[in-house]
Amino acid sequence: MSLEALPELDPSDLQEEGxxxxxxxxxxxxxxxxxxxxxxxxxxxxxxxxxxxxxxxSQRTLTTILGSCVSVCLWDRRGRGGGMNHYLLPRRGPDTxxxxxxxxxxxxxxVSKVLALGADxxxxxxxxxxxxxxxxxxxxxxxxxxxENVQVAVAALRDEGVQVVSEDVGGTRGxxxxxxxxxxxxxxxxx
Amino acid sequence: MPRKKILAVDDSQxxxxxxxxxxxxxxxxxxxxTGEDGVGAALAEPPDLVLMDLEMPxxxxxxATRRLRAQASTRTTPIxxxxxxxxxxxxxxxxxxxxxxxxxxxxxEDELLLKVRSYLxx
Numbered sequence: 500m501s502l503e504a505l506p507e508l509d510p511s512d513l514q515e516e517g518x519x520x521x522x523x524x525x526x527x528x529x530x531x532x533x534x535x536x537x538x539x540x541x542x543x544x545x546x547x548x549x550x551x552x553x554x555x556x557s558q559r560t561l562t563t564i565l566g567s568c569v570s571v572c573l574w575d576r577r578g579r580g581g582g583m584n585h586y587l588l589p590r591r592g593p594d595t596x597x598x599x600x601x602x603x604x605x606x607x608x609x610v611s612k613v614l615a616l617g618a619d620x621x622x623x624x625x626x627x628x629x630x631x632x633x634x635x636x637x638x639x640x641x642x643x644x645x646x647e648n649v650q651v652a653v654a655a656l657r658d659e660g661v662q663v664v665s666e667d668v669g670g671t672r673g674x675x676x677x678x679x680x681x682x683x684x685x686x687x688x689x690x
Numbered sequence: 691m692p693r694k695k696i697l698a699v700d701d702s703q704x705x706x707x708x709x710x711x712x713x714x715x716x717x718x719x720x721x722x723x724t725g726e727d728g729v730g731a732a733l734a735e736p737p738d739l740v741l742m743d744l745e746m747p748x749x750x751x752x753x754a755t756r757r758l759r760a761q762a763s764t765r766t767t768p769i770x771x772x773x774x775x776x777x778x779x780x781x782x783x784x785x786x787x788x789x790x791x792x793x794x795x796x797x798x799e800d801e802l803l804l805k806v807r808s809y810l811x812x
Binding site: 595 | 776777786789791792798800805807808809
């Protein structure tokens with residue numbers, strides 16, 4: 500598949516809370532298009548604060564770069580949709596609107612968008628990545644931004660009734676992540 | 691307890707003012723407008739954390755980071771890249787050169803403050 504053959508991304512591929520359906524997300528989805536992976540699957544790059552959800556007929560490889568941020572990867576094990584978020588902070592302040600920037604909103608937003616695209620909650624599975632921290636002096640499980648980001652993901656997925664099948668979190672190095680929305684495979688490079 | 695010191699390196703006076711406005715109430719802020727000056731300031735008096743721009747006159751923020759990582763006094767100092775370059779190649783390169791984390795411009799106050807506090811163990 501060539502770049503010229505790039506399929507139109509559905510507007511719902513890249514959308515944040517509060518945005519209208521249509522124009523802006525589609526424009527940004529094109530901006531984030533990063534070619535195709537070795538299997539010919541379109542690659543879409545996520546910036547901090549963004550989330551992508553696609554239906555089962557719109558397979559994507561979603562990539563991002565994580566430091567203390569966290570990405571939750573979600574897919575329907577029967578291939579009916581999937582997606583990923585990339586949030587920066589565990590929870591928003593009292594006057595802050597819901598957005599993909601905060602874990603307390605980004606996880607439930609992702610779940611609801613994947614379900615709206617045809618996934619079945621009983622078949623949803625999740626993987627959690629990120630939450631690094633550089634200070635070697637911080638005890639394991641200690642309170643850091645990275646740890647709090649991870650804990651929010653675990654709690655939100657439990658509340659949503661979504662099973663977490665694996666995680667690669669914490670540590671002192673950044674990560675590059677690539678996630679397939681249909682089969683749930685994830686590749687992680689430690690940076 | 692003495693206030694912790696943050697070195698902010700950026701060729702934009704606007705960004706330096708913004709970083710000072712966000713972090714100044716809680717931390718001592720030292721600024722530098724080039725990568726060379728930033729390395730010099732960090733080695734002369736090692737800060738507790740560095741905010742590093744990517745593109746500056748002279749050496750880049752990545753080269754400045756590499757030089758700081760080569761010195762014992764700044765080998766483990768948290769360095770947060772503050773950049774408008776959000777493409778994956780730049781961010782991946784930041785980690786490879788030794789950055790601890792990154793913040794994308796325009797700077798979000800909550801994000802910067804929480805990341806700085808976290809990396810300073812507060």
